[in-house]
Amino acid sequence: MEATIIISTQYYENYGDSQRPHWKPKGGFQFKVVANDELIMYTHDLKAILTEMVAEQSNDHERFEYIEHEVHFTDPYQLSTMQFEQRVREQFEQVCQQRQSA
Numbered sequence: 001m002e003a004t005i006i007i008s009t010q011y012y013e014n015y016g017d018s019q020r021p022h023w024k025p026k027g028g029f030q031f032k033v034v035a036n037d038e039l040i041m042y043t044h045d046l047k048a049i050l051t052e053m054v055a056e057q058s059n060d061h062e063r064f065e066y067i068e069h070e071v072h073f074t075d076p077y078q079l080s081t082m083q084f085e086q087r088v089r090e091q092f093e094q095v096c097q098q099r100q101s102a
Contacts, residue, residue, distance in 0.1 A: 003037040004072045006030055007050050012063040023063060031057070031064075040071055 011029035016022035031054060043049065051066040058064050 005033040009064040018060040
């Protein structure tokens with residue numbers, strides 16, 4: 001059976017050059033690996049492997065630093081978009097009403 005590993009990283013951009021780099025953090029970036037679930041479970045140091053793989057994606061212009069990872073053995077369950085949007089609208093209306101009465 002396959003599992004998905006989601007790797008969260010800090011993404012940096014180089015505002016200098018290769019001789020004098022000036023790295024600025026620009027936000028998060030995710031990588032994904034799909035692998036055999038038993039192989040994942042019996043890996044001695046998964047974090048070290050993922051850290052190395054992420055670092056190998058870096059170059060003179062962009063850099064990635066490992067933050068954390070999650071192993072997903074199943075696909076996420078889809079919640080209702082309509083229900084979510086309705087609840088956001090209701091919450092927005094409540095906030096507007098509270099501000100008007102204040």
